[in-house]
Amino acid sequence: MYNILIIEDEVKAVKSLIKAINTYDPSITILAQLDSVESTLNYFNTKTNTLPDLIFSDIKLIDGQSFEIFESIKLNCPVVFCTAYDEYAIKAFDANAIGYILKPFSQSEIDNVLNKYKSVKESEVEKLKLIFGQLNLLKQQESKTLLINHKEKFIPVKTSDIPYFYFTEGKTYAWQFDKLNRLSQRLEDLENILDSTDFYRANRQFIVNRKFIKDFENYFSRKLILNLKVSTEEKIIISKKSHFVCEVA
Numbered sequence: 643m644y645n646i647l648i649i650e651d652e653v654k655a656v657k658s659l660i661k662a663i664n665t666y667d668p669s670i671t672i673l674a675q676l677d678s679v680e681s682t683l684n685y686f687n688t689k690t691n692t693l694p695d696l697i698f699s700d701i702k703l704i705d706g707q708s709f710e711i712f713e714s715i716k717l718n719c720p721v722v723f724c725t726a727y728d729e730y731a732i733k734a735f736d737a738n739a740i741g742y743i744l745k746p747f748s749q750s751e752i753d754n755v756l757n758k759y760k761s762v763k764e765s766e767v768e769k770l771k772l773i774f775g776q777l778n779l780l781k782q783q784e785s786k787t788l789l790i791n792h793k794e795k796f797i798p799v800k801t802s803d804i805p806y807f808y809f810t811e812g813k814t815y816a817w818q819f820d821k822l823n824r825l826s827q828r829l830e831d832l833e834n835i836l837d838s839t840d841f842y843r844a845n846r847q848f849i850v851n852r853k854f855i856k857d858f859e860n861y862f863s864r865k866l867i868l869n870l871k872v873s874t875e876e877k878i879i880i881s882k883k884s885h886f887v888c889e890v891a
Contacts, residue, residue, distance in 0.1 A: 643671075644667075644670050644671070644695040644759075645692055646671065646672055646694055646695065647673045647674055647676070647685075647694035647698070649676050649677075651677035651700065655745060658746070658747070659698055659747075659752070662747070662752035662753075663698075665749060666749075666756050667756070677703060678705045679706045679707075682708070683715065686715050686717075693719070695719055695763075696720055696759055697717070697719060697720070697721045699723055701725040701727060702725070708723075720739065720762070721739045721740070722740060722741035722759075723739055723743065725742075725744065726745045740759060740762065741755035743755065786802075787799065788816065790818050790819070792819050799816075799818055801837075801840075801841075801851075802840060802853075803818070805818075805851050805854035805871065805872045806854065806870060806872075806874065806878075807825070807832050807848070808822065808847060809828075809829040809847050810875070814827055817872060829843075829847075832849060833849060836849065839852075844868055844878050845880060847876075850868065850870060854870045854872060855870060856871045857869050864881060865879050865880070865881060866881070
């Protein structure tokens with residue numbers, strides 16, 4: 643569920659803390675139990691070590707105060723301070739603390755701080771879901787509308803009204819307003835955002851709108867010419883084995 647790092651130099655306190663965390667949720671992983679400023683800095687400076695989601699830390703360690711750790715390295719994860727001293731509370735919350743528990747701590751105190759952390763994480767997840775939802779909406783909107791330059795104006799045009807997209811000499815065009823209009827997108831970019839149920843990548847040069855297909859003509863033994871209801875700059879040649887032909891013909 644979560645990865646927790648314990649920074650504590652009292653063996654009894656470490657055992658009590660691990661027991662309380664496991665009682666709250668056995669799926670939580672204890673990454674390591676460190677007892678000094680030096681060993682903790684070494685842990686974070688070792689690239690192969692897993693970064694914690696949450697830290698439980700005492701303040702007074704065998705070689706100094708744990709504040710030295712948080713001043714030396716930049717951590718994004720929150721910290722819960724478990725200590726016998728109450729005079730460091732203000733300084734603790736300057737070190738990304740979400741909890742300050744005095745020893746000896748109870749199960750309910752550990753439960754409360756883990757519940758607090760859980761609510762913070764769920765809030766972050768909901769924010770991410772909202773962001774991804776907005777991105778998906780933008781992608782859907784992008785797939786439905788393109789800006790076409792017409793008579794010195796950029797006009798939004800529904801992609802469903804565009805008969806085909808055409809690539810030639812390193813440039814991409816859309817057929818609209820009875821002419822080819824230059825686009826900034828690559829054909830591959832358009833293929834990724836267009837609905838595949840409406841559009842078909844005919845060959846390296848054309849993406850065609852299925853509803854503008856007029857008919858097919860035989861073209862040598864294994865090829866067909868795909869004719870649209872509008873004019874094209876050149877013949878649209880496709881393979882007879884095309885899965886698309888099986889669906890449409």
